[in-house]
Amino acid sequence: MSSDQVLAEIAVSMPGREARMRRGVRIPDRSGITDATPLSLDVAARIAFPDGSMSRLSLRNAATRGDLGHARIGGRVYTTLAEIERMVAARWVEAEPRQTTHRRTSAENAEFKEEAGAATARALQIAENLRQTLTRKMPKCRSLRPAPADIRRAVLPAEIAP
Structure with a gap:
């Protein structure tokens, strides 16, 4: 049992009197x-x-x-x-009332899914339009295959060429 617990028990066992706590502090009777x-x-x-x-x-x-x-x-x-x-x-901080989330009814849920489907379809349509526009305006890209060895030798310095 710690000294604080002993002092607390002494304070409880001596009602109406002052209890001596640690550091010599006297706790007066609450009634006074x-x-x-x-x-x-x-x-x-x-x-x-x-x-x-x-x-x-x-x-x-x-x-x-x-x-x-x-x-x-x-x-x-x-x-x-x-x-x-x-x-x-x-x-003091007062407790705030809990905010409830709005639950959708089945009709609202169906409408929400419809709107989401329409938005997705529109986004896909925009992406396809952009893809077609870019392929018409951009020249065909060369293949990313490595160049033949003779071209590499002509372009690269001798110490780097294979």
Whole structure:
């Protein structure tokens, strides 16, 4: 069992008293804390986020960015639970309703296939027209067969010719 688990069990076994946590931080009884009670960032993080998802450092960074209202007294940073609630509310993202996709009926589906078939037929017709136009305008290409050896010798320099 880790030291955090032991300290958590001690905190639960001592209701109504302050529980001593790591780094000497005392977590006061929740009944004595109001939304306006100034709390150190470590204590505020532990009370507002009991699952440990937010740390003192996270709250300090939020305060530095201006997201979290805080007071700096004697070199220490304090905040309230109300300020943490305000920060969370400002960052809260509402769930958007799911967008359903439109399902085609069988009649719409048949019409869609018809339109797609017509578009394909038109594209094939355009391609055939282009092919005919290009073959009329382009001269016949020579065969890509290799030239006879005697022509290669005449065209290529002697050191390269076979």
